[in-house]
Amino acid sequence: MRAVNRSSLPVWIVTSIAAVGIVYWHASPKLAYADRDFTTGYVLLGLMVFLALYNGRKKLSMLPLGKASTWLTLHLAGGVLALVIFRLHVGSLWPIGLMHRALAALFYAVCISGVIGYGLQLWLSRRLAQAGNEIIFERIPAEIAAIRAQAEKAVLKAAEDSGNDTLGRDYLQSLAWYFAQPRFFWSCAMGGFGRRSENWLQRNLHTIGRYLSEAERAHLDELSRLGAEKRRVDVQYAMQSLLKRWTMFHVPLAAAMLTLAVWHLILVQVFAQ
Amino acid sequence: MDVATPTMMRPHRWDVPFDSDMTDADVEALMSIPAIANVRADAFPPHIPLRGILRNDARIVSYQPGDIVCREGDYGSSAFLILSGAVRVVLSPSLPRAVLGRQPVHKKGFFGALSQLWTNSRAPEVRDIARYRDIRAQSRGESGTGTHIFLQDVPGVLDHHRTISLPAGQIFGELAALGRVPRSATVFAETETHLLEIRWQGLRELRRFDPGWKRHIDENYRRNALHAVLQANPLFSGLTPEVLKEVADRVKFRTFGSFDWNVSYKEMRDSGAAGDEPIIAAEGLVQDGIYLVRAGFARASVRFGSAQRTLAYLGAGDQFGLDESYESWKTGKPVRRRNSLTGLGYVDVLRVPSDVLEEYVFPHLDVPPPPALTADRPIHDDAFAEWLGDERYFNATQAMLIDLERCVRCDDCVRACASTHGGNPRFVRKGRTFDRWMVANACMHCRDPVCMIGCPTGAIHRHEAVGVVVINDDTCIGCGTCANSCPYDNIRLVEIANPSGDAVVDADGRAIVKATKCDLCVEQLGGPACARACPHDALRRVSASVLVEQDAVTATGTKRL
Numbered sequence: 055m056r057a058v059n060r061s062s063l064p065v066w067i068v069t070s071i072a073a074v075g076i077v078y079w080h081a082s083p084k085l086a087y088a089d090r091d092f093t094t095g096y097v098l099l100g101l102m103v104f105l106a107l108y109n110g111r112k113k114l115s116m117l118p119l120g121k122a123s124t125w126l127t128l129h130l131a132g133g134v135l136a137l138v139i140f141r142l143h144v145g146s147l148w149p150i151g152l153m154h155r156a157l158a159a160l161f162y163a164v165c166i167s168g169v170i171g172y173g174l175q176l177w178l179s180r181r182l183a184q185a186g187n188e189i190i191f192e193r194i195p196a197e198i199a200a201i202r203a204q205a206e207k208a209v210l211k212a213a214e215d216s217g218n219d220t221l222g223r224d225y226l227q228s229l230a231w232y233f234a235q236p237r238f239f240w241s242c243a244m245g246g247f248g249r250r251s252e253n254w255l256q257r258n259l260h261t262i263g264r265y266l267s268e269a270e271r272a273h274l275d276e277l278s279r280l281g282a283e284k285r286r287v288d289v290q291y292a293m294q295s296l297l298k299r300w301t302m303f304h305v306p307l308a309a310a311m312l313t314l315a316v317w318h319l320i321l322v323q324v325f326a327q
Numbered sequence: 328m329d330v331a332t333p334t335m336m337r338p339h340r341w342d343v344p345f346d347s348d349m350t351d352a353d354v355e356a357l358m359s360i361p362a363i364a365n366v367r368a369d370a371f372p373p374h375i376p377l378r379g380i381l382r383n384d385a386r387i388v389s390y391q392p393g394d395i396v397c398r399e400g401d402y403g404s405s406a407f408l409i410l411s412g413a414v415r416v417v418l419s420p421s422l423p424r425a426v427l428g429r430q431p432v433h434k435k436g437f438f439g440a441l442s443q444l445w446t447n448s449r450a451p452e453v454r455d456i457a458r459y460r461d462i463r464a465q466s467r468g469e470s471g472t473g474t475h476i477f478l479q480d481v482p483g484v485l486d487h488h489r490t491i492s493l494p495a496g497q498i499f500g501e502l503a504a505l506g507r508v509p510r511s512a513t514v515f516a517e518t519e520t521h522l523l524e525i526r527w528q529g530l531r532e533l534r535r536f537d538p539g540w541k542r543h544i545d546e547n548y549r550r551n552a553l554h555a556v557l558q559a560n561p562l563f564s565g566l567t568p569e570v571l572k573e574v575a576d577r578v579k580f581r582t583f584g585s586f587d588w589n590v591s592y593k594e595m596r597d598s599g600a601a602g603d604e605p606i607i608a609a610e611g612l613v614q615d616g617i618y619l620v621r622a623g624f625a626r627a628s629v630r631f632g633s634a635q636r637t638l639a640y641l642g643a644g645d646q647f648g649l650d651e652s653y654e655s656w657k658t659g660k661p662v663r664r665r666n667s668l669t670g671l672g673y674v675d676v677l678r679v680p681s682d683v684l685e686e687y688v689f690p691h692l693d694v695p696p697p698p699a700l701t702a703d704r705p706i707h708d709d710a711f712a713e714w715l716g717d718e719r720y721f722n723a724t725q726a727m728l729i730d731l732e733r734c735v736r737c738d739d740c741v742r743a744c745a746s747t748h749g750g751n752p753r754f755v756r757k758g759r760t761f762d763r764w765m766v767a768n769a770c771m772h773c774r775d776p777v778c779m780i781g782c783p784t785g786a787i788h789r790h791e792a793v794g795v796v797v798i799n800d801d802t803c804i805g806c807g808t809c810a811n812s813c814p815y816d817n818i819r820l821v822e823i824a825n826p827s828g829d830a831v832v833d834a835d836g837r838a839i840v841k842a843t844k845c846d847l848c849v850e851q852l853g854g855p856a857c858a859r860a861c862p863h864d865a866l867r868r869v870s871a872s873v874l875v876e877q878d879a880v881t882a883t884g885t886k887r888l
Contacts, residue, residue: 115743115860116440118853122739126862175735175863183731183763190757191736294736 062127069131073138080142094143099319101136102312105129109305133168157318160311167307171300178243178293185247187286191294194236197287202233205280212266212273221270224262229277232258233284242292248285255281333825335456337833338804340783341379345526346386354381357523362408362496366537375532384529390414390516393477397500398422399513401791404779405526406501406544409493412520416499417513418489419558426478433850440747440852447750450828452821454841459801478515489568492517501544502555504530506622508643509794511555526785553578556621556677559644562688570687579678583607584623588672589777589814592719596814604669607647607676613661614651616680620644623674623775624721629666629702637713638666638700640721640875642774650699653692656685665699671716673775712875714761719814721871723771725795725847727754727857728874732763733865743860744845751821753845754857766874767866769857770817770845772796774871778809778818787842795847805840818844 076097080090108129111119119125140161141147149158182188189197205225212221231237232255241250259278266274357363358378368377387410390396396407396414399421407414478484493499493514503510504527525533533540553575557563563574583605608618610630618625620641627647628635641647647668655662670676702709715721738756745752754769772795779787779796786803789796798809810818822838823831831839847868848855855868867873 112739112742112860113746114441114444115739115856116443116747116851117437118440118859120859121864122860122862123864179735179863179865180732182734182736186760188731188757188760188765190755191738297735297737 061124065127065131069135073135076135076139076142091143094139095319095322098136098139098143099315101132101139102308102315105132105136106308106312130172133165137165153314153318153321157311157314160307160314164304164307164311167300167304171304174296174300178297181247182290182293185286185289185293187290189287189290191291191298194287194291194294198233198235198284201280201284201287205229205233205277208273208276208280212270215273216267216269218267218270220265221262221273224258225277228258228262229281232281236288236291238288239292239295242285242289243296248289248292251285251288252282255285332836333456333827333829333831334834335459335831335839337835337837337839338459340804341383342804343784343802344383345524345529349382349386351382353387354378357381357385357387360410362498365539366533371532371536375536377536380525380529380532384532385523385525388522388524390520390522391477392516392518393479393481394516394520395476395478396514396516396520396522397503397510398476399510401503401510404504404785404788405524406504406530407499407514408523408525409495409497409499410521410523411495413492413494413517414499414514414520414522415485415490415492415517417484417515418491420488422478422484422488422513426484434852435850437852443746443749447746448826448828449750450824450826452751452823452841452843453749453826453828454800454823454831456823456825456831481515484515498543498547501530501547505534505544508622528783528785553580553677556619556644560619560646562617562646562649565691566687574679574683574687577680577683579680581607581676581678582674583670583676584673588623589780589812592672592814604671606667606669607674608664608668610664610667612664614648614655614664614681616678616684617649617652618647618668619677619679620646621675621677624671624719625674625676626669626671626716627666627700628669629700631702631706635667635669636702636706637709637716638702640671640712640716640871641668642721642871648699649696652681652684653689653696655681656689657695665701671721672719711761711764715871715874718759718766720766720771720874722773722775722814723766723869723871723874724774725770725772725855725868725870726874727758727767727769727771727845728867728869729756729758729765729767730763730865731760731765733863734765734861735863735865737862739860739862740857740866743856747848747851747856748846751843753843754817755819768815768817770796770847771815772845772847778813780812782809790849793849795849796844797846797849798842798844800841803841805842807840807842809842818842 076094079085080094108125111122111125115122144154144158149155209222209225213219232251236242238248238251238254242248255278259274259281263271263274358381363377363381366377371377371380390412399417484490499514500510502508530544534544535541554571557566557571557575557578563571566574604626607625610628620643622643625641625645625647626635627638627641629638630636647666648664651662651664720726741752741754741756744754754767756767758765758767760766776787776789776796779789782788783806784802784804786799786801787796787809788799805820807820810820819842820840821843822840825831833839845855853859858866858868
């Protein structure tokens with residue numbers, strides 16, 4: 055696992071102290087309940103806005119707003135602190151009332167998606183490095199199309215060399231599916247770098263192999279090679295997809311949560327008066 | 328052709344002359360001065376005539392007494408021929424920065440930087456082509472008659488600094504212009520002086536087609552290079568001028584490899600064959616002095632199995648063989664070299680013979696030199712260093728190193744680059760990899776920027792203030808010489824579009840292209856946006872020395888960035 059970044063330690067120390075301080079402050083018997091709820095509510099909303107600014111930092115990379123890695127550390131530490139304040143603000147794990155429950159559900163969903171996303175980043179980045187065959191995500195469709203074109207060329211050449219269409223017909227029935235687009239997503243993303251994909255391919259190639267002539271078998275070897283190349287691309291696709299797509303849950307959920315939190319604030323202010 | 332298609336004249340080499348104030352009368356006057364009159368004009372090819380060079384690649388600049396012509400440390404790309412008057416070269420000590428009037432690098436302001444948020448075009452590679460026309464129509468090149476920085480206290484400089492005077496007819500500045508290195512000394516006008524400033528493209532042609540200029544430039548080049556290198560080396564820096572001259576006279580100057588080494592390197596890499604490395608000093612032979620690398624790169628290695636094992640990469644300023652020479656002097660017996668020194672690409676080497684060292688240097692050494700390099704680590708620990716050599720990455724000053732185990736492939740670095748360059752990323756997040764390290768295809772701002780060698784207009788140049796290699800989009804003619812020269816494929820040619828997003832073509836319908844590459848965000852606030860934008864600190868801009876240090880990190884696997 056990646057070593058701890060020492061430069062982020064001060065942030066975590068300050069966060070820990072702040073969390074303990076807030077818990078002690080909240081437990082003080084001298085405080086009125088209303089003061090506690092209002093204060094923790096405003097602090098929580100402010101913290102949520104600050105956490106949302108991390109996404110703004112990405113859009114403003116032309117400005118000297120500090121390193122994104124520092125912002126990420128603050129984002130993570132702020133998220134942990136938000137969990138503590140949320141628990142103090144709500145007073146329980148699951149509040150009463152539809153609106154409050156919707157807000158709590160969104161809050162938990164944002165937290166969980168964030169934790170899962172960060173975990174995926176730590177885990178998959180290392181797996182990607184081990185997988186090798188680095189490809190830019192946007193180029194993967196073109197890469198697969200190029201492999202598919204080579205595969206189809208090999209099949210046509212086999213028919214040309216042997217005068218048989220055995221391999222061609224089998225290609226259309228089974229292998230074309232494999233070469234059409236990324237396959238065996240979860241095996242490539244989570245398993246042993248697409249072992250299921252490899253097994254599937256070898257089984258299909260072996261099955262058709264017994265019906266081929268010598269002239270066709272040379273082209274079957276070429277298909278095997280291209281299949282392995284395609285699998286390496288699939289591995290990159292699956293892992294990079296997960297790395298890119300978890301934010302599609304995290305960011306919209308966070309936006310919805312923030313909107314609902316502001317609405318909650320308005321309602322509280324209106325009814326408090 | 329569609330009438331709506333934006334067109335412009337295809338740019339050519341001399342579209343933007345060095346100084347558009349140069350007239351035919353100026354050129355004819357120059358043709359009569361001895362340094363030019365002796366040049367055989369018929370030796371130049373018809374498309375690069377001598378008069379064309381003088382008209383387009385040179386300019387006449389006037390200086391008043393005390394005006395600074397060039398400053399030590401600046402990256403200049405021109406040489407000077409003294410037409411009349413005299414200049415004075417400040418040898419040592421260097422003039423303080425304040426005296427030299429150095430200006431801060433022009434950076435965008437906060438709002439200028441922010442405005443990129445809405446001014447960046449959605450279409451790729453958009454240019455205002457009307458601006459190109461204006462530049463051609465109004466071009467004065469780099470003004471040769473502008474104001475100059477001048478020294479306030481010339482007598483004070485003469486009193487406190489060692490200087491030499493250069494009279495009319497002398498050439499200076501060719502060392503930096505041809506060697507792609509910073510100016511080694513500050514030069515100011517001693518009297519009212521008129522100089523012919525020749526940009527390096529013109530200087531290269533003069534050297535190429537006229538034997539007299541070639542001899543003159545090379546002699547100057549060697550003499551000045553020698554002096555500068557010896558002065559910069561701690562072994563010789565304490566010597567008196569007389570002794571230094573004596574040493575310089577006895578030093579041997581040798582060049583190995585080709586000046587445009589990148590061509591043979593690319594061929595070698597494409598073919599997958601191992602390159603030949605010229606032997607400068609062979610292991611096992613009796614040590615005959617020390618070797619100082621003046622320019623280029625060399626490899627110190629030791630025999631291992633059936634091949635050579637790399638011990639270190641040497642660049643400008645590094646030396647080889649001091650330990651054995653010292654031991655030989657100390658023991659009075661000949662000592663054989665423990666390692667070999669070979670050239671990588673192009674390398675300029677000075678050999679200071681043992682008898683010179685024994686006479687002038689060793690008797691005054693307070694502490695013995697460090698021992699020669701040894702190969703006492705497992706070979707696997709050096710695999711990364713060997714790879715760096717194979718890929719020629721020791722040339723880097725700002726390589727983009729990505730830790731693939733940290734990188735989450737979010738491409739925030741690419742987006743940050745695009746947001747600071749008109750919506751167009753100036754690098755590609757792919758490149759050669761070793762273990763978990765990738766050196767991405769981003770300009771490395773090389774110590775020896777071979778991309779500059781063939782540029783016909785000087786569009787690709789070193790930024791005078793900060794030394795990074797940048798491309799002047801206004802004068803780039805899209806010939807692709809730089810992109811073809813870059814051994815690392817870090818320069819891209821792009822087809823430009825007008826603000827409406829339509830491709831710009833010439834009268835024949837061919838697309839107008841421009842060379843683009845990383846400029847290290849030289850005009851942006853806060854340094855390279857790519858490195859700042861990485862949320863996991865996976866991307867760093869590092870020099871070759873840091874890359875070599877990374878070797879230990881990779882080998883042990885215990886440390887992380």
